[in-house]
Ligand code: HDD
């Protein structure tokens with residue numbers, strides 16, 4: 001049973017980590033495409049259409065990856081975590097149902113028109129379809145984040161015979177951590193897309209594909225990132241304060257403090273040792289953690305030792321993974337801030353635009369193409385591992401939910417998924433840069449998915 | 464709520480109906496695009512592009528009906544959802560890998576470098592085949608009561624093959640409708656071949672189901688039910704005959720009624736599905752758990768139902784819109 005639990009957790013983590021990569025791109029890219037489309041409608045300039053045409057392909061590809069991995073997600077609950085729905089299904093169920101009904105169908109149906117309908121419907125219908133797809137992805141995010149946040153800060157329910165029953169849907173949907181988590185996730189998505197667009201455009205620029213389309217895409221992305229990154233830091237700080245109120249053990253693990261006390265330093269580096277209950281090689285900035293968490297220089301911060309029961313049972317999550325993933329996220333965020341501000345400054349200086357960017361900056365942008373993925377995954381690992389051993393904070397533990405499937409069976413499916421994911425991820429990244437290279441050589445990058453039939457007498461005309 | 468009678472009775476019934484409806488829509492819609500994938504190896508390279516063009520704008524929405532069906536099972540009958548999916552753990556995993564492969568192959572085959580295209584075509588075929596086979600296998604296991612025995616597994620292997628044939632049949636009728644010329648002629652041949660497999664498959668399932676359970680046997684072969692149910696087999700036989708007759712003569716002049724085989728094939732699915740639903744009602748886990756025992760709390764079901772009443776018609780409306788925008792013979796799929 002223990003092995004099944006561990007393997008199921010690894011499998012779930014692998015599946016959702018793979019899934020989230022693609023929604024993170026599509027949530028924001030849909031809106032960016034809408035922006036390109038509207039700018040084109042307004043100005044009639046081809047460069048906006050050029051940018052739209054390139055990125056709509058990446059969008060289509062990402063969307064397909066998101067959909068198929070999402071379908072896997074919806075089966076996981078039943079195959080691996082049947083206890084989850086049996087206990088909290090009355091709350092999780094309606095939320096998932098609303099996601100499917102209000103978001104998935106909207107996206108899926110209008111995606112066809114958005115991708116292939118350009119010549120079949122009037123321009124405004126096409127723009128409208130683009131809007132509806134973008135709106136649909138945001139709705140998906142909303143409902144799934146509502147559910148996830150409810151699992152962290154459950155409200156509005158009562159337990160009857162060991163099963164959760166909803167008492168107040170408003171409290172369930174607008175649970176305390178939802179607004180922060182939703183905003184933080186949507187911003188994360190926009191940042192991920194900004195750096196992806198900036199990175200791929202910088203790549204095209206470097207290899208000589210200096211078209212107007214590349215120029216506008218690069219500028220939009222870098223300025224967008226420079227504007228959003230400070231907002232993200234602000235929202236992240238608020239999110240942390242919210243967590244401190246509702247899940248103090250998680251924050252203690254993120255900070256890596258063992259003893260409760262005042263004048264707490266912000267730890268930049270340490271190797272937390274759960275057995276010895278202390279940090280090795282600690283490097284910190286005096287008093288900063290107190291200030292961040294309480295907004296007073298000598299504020300008292302709760303330590304991990306407060307979360308050990310009388311009998312020695314540990315009631316906080318494993319410290320090292322939470323501590324480290326949190327630092328990876330913050331580190332990536334700081335790098336994003338510095339790079340986007342530096343690049344914006346160079347482009348604005350004497351209005352030199354993209355020409356103002358020296359090669360090292362362009363290389364750095366290429367290197368940061370997928371930094372959004374790194375920060376997003378690190379953020380989710382902080383959040384989710386930080387909630388353990390709970391699955392629904394204070395209501396049910398992860399161990400209670402697991403299915404009674406033999407461990408070797410879970411292991412075999414886990415291996416199969418990992419192999420498929422590794423292949424697909426490589427193919428995905430490869431194809432993005434392949435398209436970028438092809439485009440820079442001025443080749444047609446296949447606006448067609450499939451050519452016209454040889455003879456189609458009663459086909460409806462293309463225009 | 465009591466003005467509507469007892470909500471613990473009618474709500475599960477309504478949700479079983481909704482779930483049945485989405486499964487039915489799923490097997491017809493994703494049935495045809497999975498079928499097109501299964502037929503891939505029989506087509507020439509250039510015909511493959513055309514076949515993709517017939518399903519390109521639709522496949523994503525088609526698969527969403529599966530998400531809705533599983534979603535409804537999950538939200539309305541949580542206990543059954545766990546029981547069914549853990550029992551079918553391996554076939555579900557194979558199906559998911561299949562769905563992943565075919566879903567991404569759509570995109571990759573058009574974007575990857577030309578030499579890789581063959582590879583993605585193969586992935587598309589393999590994914591479609593894995594999906595169809597595992598769905599057929601799950602159908603068989605479900606009929607046999609979800610018990611892993613040798614006999615049941617053997618029976619399920621048969622249903623796996625027959626459902627795959629069924630999907631390729633409906634896929635072929637879809638291609639007949641959406642194409643013309645050589646490819647259309649070829650699809651007529653595919654459909655002609657598939658129809659016998661289909662008849663065999665439906666026959667096998669219809670015979671096996673009553674034999675597995677005396678309860679189901681009694682439901683079908685007692686008076687007056689037998690009389691009331693007789694239209695089902697009779698209509699199905701007529702449909703098969705009509706299909707056989709039509710396919711031997713297609714394509715008609717000016718390609719008239721090219722949609723008719725697809726419509727007839729879909730109706731045949733509907734008949735088969737009604738028969739199955741009648742057999743298994745009121746059980747959601749065969750012979751173990753009824754829909755009334757497995758249902759979620761009425762308050763939660765009610766919340767979902769209110770949404771469904773608004774949203775489902777909207778979904779149907781814009782699904783019709785999408786099929787209207789892409790009506791007629793398939794043409795080149797392009798992004799601009
Ligand atoms: C591009 C992605 C990205 C970036 C640059 C940041 N984050 Fe983040 N962070 C996320 C992406 C993310 C996320 C993936 O979206 C998470 C996981 C769950 C959530 O709601 O957001 C998250 C979680 C998360 C949490 C944990 C919430 C919990 O306890 O449940 C905190 C406290 C922060 N973030 C704070 C920050 C701060 C102060 C940042 C400033 C540098 C920051 N994040 C940058």
Ligand code: HEM
Nearest residue numbers: 009012013016017020144147148377380381384385388398
């Ligand atoms: C999208 C980004 C997400 C990522 C990367 C992520 C990651 C993870 C990880 C790494 C774990 C394992 C924690 C551990 O076992 O130590 C986990 C647990 C879990 N998460 Fe998330 N999560 C995400 C979002 C969600 C959402 C939206 C939901 C619910 C709707 C969810 C539901 C769960 C459940 C049910 C578990 C328990 C299973 C387990 O412990 O592995 N997660 N998640």
Ligand code: HEM
Nearest residue numbers: 023026063066067070071073074104108137140141144527
């Ligand atoms: C346990 C958690 C999750 C489940 C069960 C799940 C399920 C699904 C399913 C079934 C789809 C395909 C929909 C279709 O057929 O069109 C999908 C797509 C999507 N999901 Fe998830 N998902 C989960 C987590 C998340 C998270 C954490 C996010 C974002 C924060 C997210 C955002 C999206 C978006 C935007 C799509 C649209 C398709 C795309 O962009 O690729 N999902 N999800």
